[in-house]
Amino acid sequence: MASSTYGGATHPPATAGTRGAARRRPPWLVILTTGLVLWVLTVAITFITENANLIPTLVLLGSFLVPVTFVAWAYEHRDQATPVELTFKCFVVGGILGVLGASVLESYLLHPSWWMFVGVGLIEEGVKLAALWFLTRHVTSRSVRSGVILGATVGFGFAAFESAGYALNALLTVQGLSLRSLVETEILRGLLAPFGHGLWTAILGGLLFASATAAGHLRLTGKVILGYLGVSLLHALWDSMHGIAVLLTFVLTSTAGQQKLFALGWIPRPTDEQVQLFTLFSIGGMIVITLVALLWLRSIWRSGHHRSA
Incomplete structure (x- = not known):
């Protein structure tokens, strides 16, 4: 097997294995x-x-x-x-x-x-x-x-x-x-x-x-x-998920004292349970929105395969 020379140094040629490994990296x-x-x-x-x-x-x-x-x-x-x-x-x-x-x-x-x-x-x-x-x-x-x-x-x-x-x-x-x-x-x-x-x-x-x-x-x-209206709705829900999570947490877990402070224009200090519930609603909502969009895209992609088949 011949070797190649570059800059005065001799290098062995690349083997098929190394070339294949390089090709496999996307x-x-x-x-x-x-x-x-x-x-x-x-x-x-x-x-x-x-x-x-x-x-x-x-x-x-x-x-x-x-x-x-x-x-x-x-x-x-x-x-x-x-x-x-x-x-x-x-x-x-x-x-x-x-x-x-x-x-x-x-x-x-x-x-x-x-x-x-x-x-x-x-x-x-x-x-x-x-x-x-x-x-x-x-x-x-x-x-x-x-x-x-x-x-x-x-x-x-x-x-x-x-x-x-x-x-x-x-x-x-x-x-x-x-x-x-x-x-x-x-x-x-x-x-x-x-x-x-x-x-x-x-x-x-x-x-x-x-x-x-x-x-x-x-x-x-x-x-x-x-489709445009549906995607716009997903977009709107995604952007407003923080506020939706706050609202759901407040409706489900707020105490009488917190409701009174909120009515007076004050933001009540959340409890540890409320913080955890807010995180669950916020992240969970984004996951649900993403799954809906992915399933929708999957159905569109598959319809394209059926058309070309």
Whole structure:
């Protein structure tokens, strides 16, 4: 077996076993592990050196790592007719258009009220659906699978840019810059990212592409509208789960003394039992919402397989 020489050193050629091991590592896993190591190093060095120039690197790594990882995973499961250029446009352009559109509409249409989270859900899911429609309007070969993948890509792009904004807001406090708040925000949003915008827009993308005509033209059918309203409701419930958990805990366990303080405008101190019940309702509600969305997406994905079979 011949050996190769590079830079004056002799190296044995790669064996079939090593080449096979390299091929078995999926790109999404390489992105996740490499990005996670770089993020941890950036966090550590930023805390040690207190170098503010590293903050943009920290924000970008923390905000984009999980969304990019899931888009890479989704791209591996795409239809061959879905080009990488379109996937990139859906992530970057679709994400930015969604964030900009939501910012404008929420600024002018929403005000603090009991239904505000419903408005947030309708607006954000609407702008993501519009961005997906705009970017894929000239695509002629559409399938449910490609709709799910591209919809998820737009959703994860939206989540990445939105998370960057939340991270910067967490950094800026009345006491000055808070790296701890920034890191905590990025960890929380990174853990929740797979179960939010990407999942909801994947459902809409699958429904939108399933409604396409034989010629490939997108249509706003009854199923798409109902899907949009359903996803918006899931979004609203997700955002309001903290308040729902507080309300349920108060209704079920509040004492007469706590009710009197609340009526006077004071926030009563919760008991240990109430804290535990609030946590159960809050986390349990998010789990239920996620399971409903996953089952919904699974049924859409399977319907796409039946169509192509």
